[in-house]
Amino acid sequence: DAGVIQSPRHEVTEMGQEVTLRCKPISGHNSLFWYRQTMMRGLELLIYFNNNVPIDDSGMPEDRFSAKMPNASFSTLKIQPSEPRDSAVYFCASSQRGFEQFFGPGTRLTVL
Amino acid sequence: AQSVSQHNHHVILSEAASLELGCNYSYGGTVNLFWYVQYPGQHLQLLLKYFSGDPLVKGIKGFEAEFIKSKFSFNLRKPSVQWSDTAEYFCAVEPDRGEYGNKLVFGAGTILRVKS
Numbered sequence: 001d002a003g004v005i006q007s008p009r010h011e012v013t014e015m016g017q018e019v020t021l022r023c024k025p026i027s028g029h030n031s032l033f034w035y036r037q038t039m040m041r042g043l044e045l046l047i048y049f050n051n052n053v054p055i056d057d058s059g060m061p062e063d064r065f066s067a068k069m070p071n072a073s074f075s076t077l078k079i080q081p082s083e084p085r086d087s088a089v090y091f092c093a094s095s096q097r098g099f100e101q102f103f104g105p106g107t108r109l110t111v112l
Numbered sequence: 113a114q115s116v117s118q119h120n121h122h123v124i125l126s127e128a129a130s131l132e133l134g135c136n137y138s139y140g141g142t143v144n145l146f147w148y149v150q151y152p153g154q155h156l157q158l159l160l161k162y163f164s165g166d167p168l169v170k171g172i173k174g175f176e177a178e179f180i181k182s183k184f185s186f187n188l189r190k191p192s193v194q195w196s197d198t199a200e201y202f203c204a205v206e207p208d209r210g211e212y213g214n215k216l217v218f219g220a221g222t223i224l225r226v227k228s
Contacts, residue, residue, distance in 0.1 A: 033216075043156075043202065043218045056215060091155060100146060101216060103156040 004104035006092050012110045018080040021107045024073055025094030033093040033101060034067055034077050043091075049075065050097075082111045116205050118219035125193050126227050133188040133222050135203030144206040145186040146216065147177055151199045159201070162186065173197070195228040 005024040013019055025032050033048040047057040049069045057067070064083070069075040079086055089108050093101040119134035137143065147159040160171025167179040177188045186203060203219040 042220045045215065045217075048215060093156075100158050100161050102158075103148075105155045 004092055004094050004102055006090075006104040006107050008107060009105060010108050010110075012112065013082055014112050015083055016081045017111075018078065019082045019086075019109060019111075021077040021079075021090050021092075021109070023075045023077070023092030023104060025075070025092070026102055027073065029094035029096050029102075030072070031095045031097065031101075032069060032075050033095075034075070035091040035093065036088045037091060037106075038088045046077070079109075082109075084111045087111050116203055116217050116219040118201075118203055118222050120222050121220065122223050122225070124225045124227065127195055128192045129226075131188070131190040131193050131197070131224070133201055133203075133224070135186045135188065135219060137184050137186070137203075137205045137207075137217075139184075139205060139207040139217075141207075145177075145179060146204040146206070147171065147175070147186075147188050148202045148204060148218075149199045150202065150221075156202065159188070193224075193226050195226045197224060198226045199224060 004026055007022045011019060031050050034046040035043055036046055037043045044059055046059045047067045048055055052069045052072055065079055067077045087110050089106045091106045092104045095101040115138050117136045125131060145162040148156040149159050150156045159175050160169050160177055162169045162179045170176045175188060175190050177186055179186050200221045200223045202221045204216040206216050
C-alpha cells in the first residue's frame with residue numbers, strides 16, 4: 001500500500017493567490033482528516049470527513065478555507081485568497097473506523 | 113475545557129538515559145489513546161496505541177506506555193534512548209468514538225533531543 005498521498009509536497013505562492021492541496025487516502029479508509037502544523041499553534045485539526053461527508057469543520061480558520069471530498073479516494077483543501085499567515089505544513093490523514101490514523105507526508109506551504 | 117496536556121515541551125537526554133514523557137487528558141468516559149512520533153522533516157507515525165485490555169502497551173522501537181485511568185494519564189517510556197530517537201512526540205486522545213469516526217485531539221508535543 002502506498003499510504004496516504006499528498007500533493008504537492010512543497011508550494012510557494014504569493015499572497016492573494018489560490019492554493020489547492022490534494023490528498024488521496026489509503027484505499028478502504030472511510031475517514032479523512034486535514035491538519036495544519038505550525039510552530040506557534042502546533043497540530044490543529046481543520047476538518048474531517050466520514051464516508052465523504054464533512055463531519056466537523058470547526059477548525060477551519062475562516063471562510064478563505066474550504067475542503068471537499070468528491071469521492072472516497074480524493075480530497076482537496078483550498079485556500080482563496082492565501083495570506084502569509086497561512087504558511088504551515090498541511091497534513092492529510094486517513095483511518096478506518098476503530099483504527100488509528102495514518103498520516104501523509106504533508107504539504108509545506110509558503111505564502112510570500 | 114477538555115484537553116490533552118504534555119508536561120514538557122523540550123527534553124534533552126544523553127544516549128542510554130531513560131525517558132518518560134508525560135501525557136494527561138481531561139476527557140471522561142472511555143477514550144482511546146495514542147502516541148505518535150514525528151522525526152525531523154517527516155510526517156507523524158504511530159508509536160503505540162491503547163484501546164482496551166492490558167494498560168501497559170508496547171510499541172515499536174522499544175517504546176511503551178502505561179494507561180492509568182485514575183490519573184487520566186498515558187505516559188510514554190523507553191529504558192534507554194538512542195540518538196535516532198531525536199524527534200517530536202505527540203500524545204493523542206480519541207474522546208468520542210460515536211457514530212462519526214475517530215476525531216483525535218493532540219497534545220502540544222514534546223521535542224526530544226538525544227545527545228550522542
